[in-house]
Amino acid sequence: MLNHVVLIGRLTKDPELSYTPSGVAVTRFTLAVERNFTNSQGEREADFIQILTWRQLAEVCANYLKKGHLTAVEGRIQTRHYDNQEGRRVYVTEVVADNVRFLQPKQNNGNTVSARENTSDPLAGESLAISDDDLPF
Incomplete structure (x- = not known):
């Protein structure tokens, strides 16, 4: 069996950090992922996918x-259900993330903020020296 998801998109709002009663960190956020095709009006639609992270990854996010x-985001799809106040069963599908990569901050007035300008980026100003021999392709 295989349950593996890789998504690239933009956050729709800041992540929400909370803690379980036993003190485990959990963060929820929504990722807007554009579809690869356009609709009848020529616009790209997006799917809004719920992401869930746990423990140290949750705090970093x-x-x-x-x-x-x-x-x-790299992880797995999880489906769960609960009964709401009206007694109806509600199903929730979300991605439980194992790995999250910060690719680019949002654009500011059409200009992309560079990593050096983004002081919240823990790797700001860092460069990686990788030789061609280290690349797998």
Whole structure:
């Protein structure tokens, strides 16, 4: 069996950090992921996918992700259900993230903010020296 999801999209709002009664950090956020095709009006539609992160990853996401940031998420799809106040069963589908990559902060007046200008980025100003021999392709 295989349950593996990779998504790239932008956050629709800042992540919401909370803690379980036993003290485990959990963060929820929504990722807007554009579809690969346009609708009849020539516009791209987007899917709004709920993302869930746990423990240290949850705290890192809450501290460094903000609304509009382009983000890659790798994880698995999870479906759960509960009965609401009216007694109806409600199904929830979400992605439980194992890996989150911060790709790009949101654009500011049409200009992309560079990593050096983004002081909330823990790797701001860092460069990686990778030789061609280290690349897998």
